[in-house]
Amino acid sequence: MTLDSTPTVLIVPGLRDHVAEHWQTRLERTLPKAVSVAPLEHDKLSRAARVAALDAAVARIDGPVILVAHSAGVMITVHWAQQHRRKIHGALLAAPADLEQPLPAGYPDIDTLAENGWHPVPRRRLPFPSIVGASRNDPLARFERVTDMAYDWGSRLVDLGEVGHLNPAAGFGEWPMAKTLIQQLI
Numbered sequence: 315m316t317l318d319s320t321p322t323v324l325i326v327p328g329l330r331d332h333v334a335e336h337w338q339t340r341l342e343r344t345l346p347k348a349v350s351v352a353p354l355e356h357d358k359l360s361r362a363a364r365v366a367a368l369d370a371a372v373a374r375i376d377g378p379v380i381l382v383a384h385s386a387g388v389m390i391t392v393h394w395a396q397q398h399r400r401k402i403h404g405a406l407l408a409a410p411a412d413l414e415q416p417l418p419a420g421y422p423d424i425d426t427l428a429e430n431g432w433h434p435v436p437r438r439r440l441p442f443p444s445i446v447g448a449s450r451n452d453p454l455a456r457f458e459r460v461t462d463m464a465y466d467w468g469s470r471l472v473d474l475g476e477v478g479h480l481n482p483a484a485g486f487g488e489w490p491m492a493k494t495l496i497q498q499l500i
Contacts, residue, residue: 321378321403325350328385335482337489361431364390372400380499381405392436402442404499409480412455437466444469445495451476
Protein backbone atom coordinates (compact mmCIF):
# COMPACT_ATOMS: atom_id res chain seq x y z
CA MET A 315 0.00 0.00 0.00
CA THR A 316 1.45 3.39 -0.96
CA LEU A 317 1.54 6.37 1.38
CA ASP A 318 -1.33 8.01 -0.55
CA SER A 319 -3.47 4.91 -0.08
CA THR A 320 -2.68 4.46 3.61
CA PRO A 321 -6.01 4.08 5.36
CA THR A 322 -7.42 6.82 7.51
CA VAL A 323 -8.04 5.59 11.05
CA LEU A 324 -11.51 6.58 12.20
CA ILE A 325 -11.89 6.48 15.98
CA VAL A 326 -15.33 5.35 17.20
CA PRO A 327 -15.57 6.09 20.94
CA GLY A 328 -18.08 4.57 23.33
CA LEU A 329 -20.95 6.21 25.18
CA ARG A 330 -18.65 8.46 27.20
CA ASP A 331 -17.34 9.98 23.96
CA HIS A 332 -13.87 11.49 24.05
CA VAL A 333 -11.90 11.12 27.26
CA ALA A 334 -8.62 13.07 27.22
CA GLU A 335 -6.48 10.29 28.70
CA HIS A 336 -8.16 7.40 26.85
CA TRP A 337 -5.98 5.30 24.55
CA GLN A 338 -8.19 6.18 21.55
CA THR A 339 -7.75 9.91 22.11
CA ARG A 340 -4.00 9.49 22.55
CA LEU A 341 -3.80 7.21 19.50
CA GLU A 342 -5.57 9.79 17.34
CA ARG A 343 -2.96 12.40 18.30
CA THR A 344 -0.08 10.12 17.25
CA LEU A 345 -1.28 8.93 13.84
CA PRO A 346 -0.82 11.10 10.74
CA LYS A 347 -4.14 10.03 9.21
CA ALA A 348 -6.61 9.75 12.07
CA VAL A 349 -9.92 11.42 12.80
CA SER A 350 -12.68 10.78 15.27
CA VAL A 351 -16.45 10.57 15.15
CA ALA A 352 -17.61 13.90 16.58
CA PRO A 353 -19.33 13.80 19.97
CA LEU A 354 -23.09 14.16 19.89
CA GLU A 355 -24.67 17.31 21.28
CA HIS A 356 -28.11 15.71 21.64
CA ASP A 357 -29.52 12.18 21.77
CA LYS A 358 -26.32 10.86 23.34
CA LEU A 359 -27.93 7.51 24.15
CA SER A 360 -29.62 7.11 20.77
CA ARG A 361 -28.13 4.23 18.82
CA ALA A 362 -29.60 5.66 15.61
CA ALA A 363 -27.96 9.05 16.23
CA ARG A 364 -24.61 7.40 16.95
CA VAL A 365 -24.83 5.25 13.82
CA ALA A 366 -25.73 8.35 11.75
CA ALA A 367 -22.72 10.20 13.20
CA LEU A 368 -20.45 7.30 12.25
CA ASP A 369 -21.91 7.21 8.74
CA ALA A 370 -21.35 10.96 8.32
CA ALA A 371 -17.75 10.62 9.52
CA VAL A 372 -17.05 7.76 7.08
CA ALA A 373 -18.62 9.75 4.22
CA ARG A 374 -16.19 12.64 4.83
CA ILE A 375 -13.14 10.41 4.33
CA ASP A 376 -11.68 10.02 0.86
CA GLY A 377 -9.88 6.71 0.51
CA PRO A 378 -9.58 3.57 2.61
CA VAL A 379 -10.80 3.57 6.23
CA ILE A 380 -9.91 1.50 9.28
CA LEU A 381 -12.39 1.78 12.13
CA VAL A 382 -10.99 1.71 15.67
CA ALA A 383 -13.86 1.21 18.10
CA HIS A 384 -13.98 0.73 21.85
CA SER A 385 -16.74 -0.39 24.21
CA ALA A 386 -20.16 0.78 22.96
CA GLY A 387 -18.28 2.15 19.94
CA VAL A 388 -17.95 -1.49 18.88
CA MET A 389 -21.73 -1.83 19.02
CA ILE A 390 -22.12 1.40 17.05
CA THR A 391 -19.79 -0.08 14.44
CA VAL A 392 -21.59 -3.43 14.13
CA HIS A 393 -25.00 -1.74 13.95
CA TRP A 394 -23.62 0.60 11.25
CA ALA A 395 -22.16 -2.32 9.29
CA GLN A 396 -25.59 -3.98 9.15
CA GLN A 397 -27.14 -0.87 7.57
CA HIS A 398 -24.45 0.54 5.29
CA ARG A 399 -22.23 -0.87 2.58
CA ARG A 400 -19.46 1.69 2.37
CA LYS A 401 -16.03 0.18 1.75
CA ILE A 402 -14.12 -0.35 4.98
CA HIS A 403 -10.55 -1.67 4.94
CA GLY A 404 -10.86 -3.23 8.39
CA ALA A 405 -11.84 -2.68 12.01
CA LEU A 406 -10.21 -3.00 15.40
CA LEU A 407 -13.01 -3.71 17.89
CA ALA A 408 -11.58 -3.35 21.40
CA ALA A 409 -13.30 -4.37 24.64
CA PRO A 410 -16.87 -4.57 23.29
CA ALA A 411 -19.47 -3.68 25.91
CA ASP A 412 -22.18 -6.31 26.18
CA LEU A 413 -25.20 -4.03 26.08
CA GLU A 414 -27.61 -6.97 26.33
CA GLN A 415 -26.47 -7.67 29.91
CA PRO A 416 -26.76 -5.38 32.97
CA LEU A 417 -23.81 -2.98 33.18
CA PRO A 418 -22.10 -1.78 36.37
CA ALA A 419 -23.38 1.22 38.34
CA GLY A 420 -22.82 4.50 36.51
CA TYR A 421 -23.79 3.09 33.10
CA PRO A 422 -27.26 3.10 31.49
CA ASP A 423 -29.53 0.28 32.63
CA ILE A 424 -30.63 -2.45 30.26
CA ASP A 425 -34.15 -1.01 29.78
CA THR A 426 -32.79 2.43 28.86
CA LEU A 427 -30.44 0.84 26.34
CA ALA A 428 -33.32 -1.15 24.82
CA GLU A 429 -35.50 1.97 24.60
CA ASN A 430 -32.68 3.72 22.74
CA GLY A 431 -32.33 0.99 20.10
CA TRP A 432 -29.26 -0.93 21.28
CA HIS A 433 -30.97 -4.34 21.34
CA PRO A 434 -30.46 -6.81 19.89
CA VAL A 435 -26.72 -6.72 19.24
CA PRO A 436 -26.22 -7.63 15.57
CA ARG A 437 -24.61 -11.03 15.15
CA ARG A 438 -24.22 -11.23 11.36
CA ARG A 439 -20.79 -11.55 9.79
CA LEU A 440 -19.16 -8.15 9.23
CA PRO A 441 -18.52 -7.21 5.58
CA PHE A 442 -14.87 -6.29 6.30
CA PRO A 443 -11.90 -7.85 8.10
CA SER A 444 -11.93 -7.26 11.84
CA ILE A 445 -10.03 -7.99 15.02
CA VAL A 446 -11.79 -8.18 18.39
CA GLY A 447 -9.60 -7.46 21.40
CA ALA A 448 -11.20 -9.15 24.43
CA SER A 449 -10.39 -8.74 28.11
CA ARG A 450 -10.71 -11.67 30.48
CA ASN A 451 -11.90 -9.44 33.36
CA ASP A 452 -13.91 -6.72 31.65
CA PRO A 453 -16.69 -5.51 33.97
CA LEU A 454 -18.76 -4.57 30.89
CA ALA A 455 -18.63 -7.95 29.11
CA ARG A 456 -17.84 -11.54 29.98
CA PHE A 457 -15.00 -13.00 27.92
CA GLU A 458 -17.21 -15.90 26.74
CA ARG A 459 -19.87 -13.50 25.40
CA VAL A 460 -17.25 -11.45 23.54
CA THR A 461 -15.76 -14.66 22.13
CA ASP A 462 -19.20 -15.60 20.78
CA MET A 463 -19.69 -12.14 19.27
CA ALA A 464 -16.28 -12.25 17.59
CA TYR A 465 -17.10 -15.64 16.10
CA ASP A 466 -20.48 -14.44 14.81
CA TRP A 467 -18.92 -11.29 13.30
CA GLY A 468 -16.21 -13.35 11.56
CA SER A 469 -13.56 -11.48 13.54
CA ARG A 470 -10.17 -12.70 14.64
CA LEU A 471 -10.19 -12.82 18.44
CA VAL A 472 -7.17 -11.53 20.35
CA ASP A 473 -7.11 -12.48 24.03
CA LEU A 474 -5.78 -9.37 25.79
CA GLY A 475 -5.55 -11.05 29.17
CA GLU A 476 -6.79 -9.26 32.27
CA VAL A 477 -6.94 -5.62 31.17
CA GLY A 478 -10.29 -4.64 32.70
CA HIS A 479 -12.27 -2.45 30.32
CA LEU A 480 -9.10 -1.20 28.60
CA ASN A 481 -9.72 2.38 29.72
CA PRO A 482 -8.07 4.91 32.05
CA ALA A 483 -9.89 3.42 35.07
CA ALA A 484 -8.16 0.10 34.27
CA GLY A 485 -4.79 1.84 33.94
CA PHE A 486 -4.75 2.36 30.19
CA GLY A 487 -3.92 5.76 28.75
CA GLU A 488 -1.47 4.44 26.20
CA TRP A 489 -2.23 1.08 24.59
CA PRO A 490 0.70 0.33 22.25
CA MET A 491 -0.87 -2.92 21.02
CA ALA A 492 -3.51 -0.84 19.19
CA LYS A 493 -0.93 0.28 16.62
CA THR A 494 0.25 -3.30 16.15
CA LEU A 495 -3.30 -4.54 15.55
CA ILE A 496 -4.07 -1.67 13.18
CA GLN A 497 -0.93 -2.49 11.23
CA GLN A 498 -2.15 -6.09 10.90
CA LEU A 499 -5.36 -4.76 9.33
CA ILE A 500 -3.37 -2.66 6.86
